Amino acid sequence: MSTASVPLPNWITYGLMPLLNLIVAFLISGLVVWWIGENPIEALKLLIEGSLGRGDAIGFTLFYTTSFIFTGLSVAVAFHAGLFNIGSEGQAYVGGLGAALVALSLDQYVPWYVTMPFAVIGAAVFGAAWAFIPAWLQAKRGSHIVITTIMFNFIGAALMVYLLVHVLIVPGKMAPETRTFLPGGQLPKLDWLMALFGLKLGPAPFNVSFLIALVMCFLVWVLIWRSKLGYEMRTLGISPSAAVYAGIPYARTVIIAMLISGGLAGMMALNPVMGSSARLQVEFVGGAGFVGIAVSLMGRSHPLGIIFAALLFGILYQGGADLSFEMPNITREMIVVIQGLVILFAGALEYMFRPTMVHIYQRFKRA
């Protein structure tokens, strides 16, 4: 209580403390691993090797990272406007429909780089549309955005299954998925980027949407910290009463923020749908929308932080998959536990060490 007002230098707040949280999370994860009878050091080694040790491992890690950047940005943009968008999962799912429709209609006629901008727009528009109804309900009717967005995740999932099973399915096939896109509807892999570092991508689906994600990071940064709209969103997010005083329209700002948030979530679909499987499948989002919440929390809703946090979760995803393969004792569920510990310490308990930190810092300063 008494240390909350004490300012700490940025390198402690944004560097040392997250690192400390991460170390504690890994230490406790290590205890869990040790408890189920495996060697924690060995497990950590496998985790790192499995995610960063080879070209294709890095490729997979960055593939996951890409998805998490999009959903992390989505959560962050809404968060700056004081909105807790839990619906990135559903918005990404519906965004996939937008991307797929563009790909299906253009892939026979034009090369990928012509399809890509339309696909980006299609994914964003569909994702934004899915965020619009909760946004409107929040802005005009006061229905809480957490409740509505989470319900829209379920509605979105049901809608997509319906469309894939009854409408988009290839006639005569059993799998609920669209036809495979032609190369004109696919986002190419980034082999050349890996080659620059002397790495081979192999089968990993690391693709152009990673670059789109980085561009979006920059655009989100401009939006939040350099634009008038971002200024209004931040004002509303920090102090709704000051926003009223300043004449910032509540409903409009809430809706726009949610549209942008939904659009960013929708773009996540580019990565798996057009960059990896080249078709729209059920459940392709696979929880990335929820990971986005953790990524945004850990990255302090800043694009740069989000890149690092997304990378961390990419490592946990890819390395975790490899680890559970190499150490059968460590099941897929164990990996989820470890991820949960990281979220717990880096997100929910991010201020746990702050009072101690303040005391140490003050002692050093006085000395």
Add this chain to the structure above:
Amino acid sequence: MSGLRIRKGKALSQHPAIELIGIDKSFGAVHANKNINLSVAKGTIHGIIGENGAGKSTLMSILYGFYQADRGEIRVDGQSVAIKDSQAAIGHGIGMVHQHFMLVENFSVLENIMLGAEGGQLLAKGRSGARAELKRLEDEYGLEVDPDAIIEDLPVGTQQRVEILKALYRGADILILDEPTGVLTPAEADHLFKVLKVLRDQGKTVILITHKLREIMAITDDVSVMRRGEMVATRKTAETTVEELAELMVGRRVLLRVEKGEPKVGKVLLSVRNLTVKDSRGVVMVDDVSFDVREGEIVGIAGVAGNGQSELLEAIAGIRKPASGEIQLDGKPIADADPARLRELGLAHIPEDRHHMGLVLKFEEYENAVLGYHRDKRYGSGALLDLNAIRADAAEKIEKYDIRPPNPRLKTANFSGGNQQKIVVAREIERDPKALIIGQPTRGVDIGAIEFIHRRIVEMRDAGKAILLVSVELDEIRSLSDRILVMFAGKVVGEKGADASEQTLGLMMAGIAA
């Protein structure tokens, strides 16, 4: 019951009730308390006075266990004690009445008093015990209050009485009151002083924190003055003067009255007709109010907080939609305009609550310097903000208004109250508006800054602006206004000239005479 009253045996020792020896406390770079020594004699009312940010609240928070001192010793009744939290403070017989009451609004008086001292898992036994104890306290100290009344139905003065009873119920021998009269009518304040005197005569020790010199003179036996974290003087109240105390507080001579000439009044700029405003529950807060403010005059609205002044300001500022009535600015109807449009039309607003309205405390200073005006072409022609222009603008205002520290990149929360208010005042005045509406311009602002802000307001008047001023500080209303309107229960109950006496206004504010 008896387990609750953990008190040291009352030996008739001649130790002071409280002794602070060498108390030192820093928050980061801010040295809030520097080697403070203080001795409070038993059975006295001891005033602690100082500007905002002088360290009074920090010192009392240390005494009450909210903060731990970095160095120093606290002695209660001659015994060195460690006060780790408020439980420990209560254990040593120290009770606190906060500036903002810590009451559960929809609980009864009795329930609030028992809260945290229920005396067991089941309420019935504790309740009857508490009722008896409450009766005893009432008889002993003349603190009358209906134990079954619901807090939110009670007037503010009575709620404060409940706070005092809460502390006494927990066995407090030493009562700390933090700015207790801020929310009271003059009559309620008088009553509070009577109660405090009874408490003192019954042997309790009272520590009164305030920045109002008049209260110190009226009620205390001793007074200690704090300035910039240091205890600069302790005096017997009978042996000092208001002027001396003011000078000790600020460290230089202070002008306590605003110097201004006769107003040069022009045409009507702001006109309010039959305005009725309801709050979110539909209760009428402003009831059929009409008045004009002309060029070159300051119209003050006096009234006890909560009589509709805030809602009136908000309605004019476009923050709250009026239920009926008309508002005109320079002949244009503005009752339906939003705050952004009103700024374009030339209406500036210094809000009552800078923490929640006037400023975004987590923003850097320069970001707040354009709040509400951020869509202006000067701060970026397109969708983007021109940060260089904004920062240059902020730096200019910082220099002109002597805002300290002069750093536009500092987080606004890290400025003192006075400097925060200067940020708001600079932003609103420097736009050169036609009319200016001002709420509580100097609440929680130190004396030096009050003087400065008052002078700016008078300059605006002399430049021919129409100014509407709302303040709960009667002194401020009287020294700034050219005309004074008094609001009571949502209505304007009368108009007086600037020479109206405090008693007259006080009675009108209490709704007794017109």
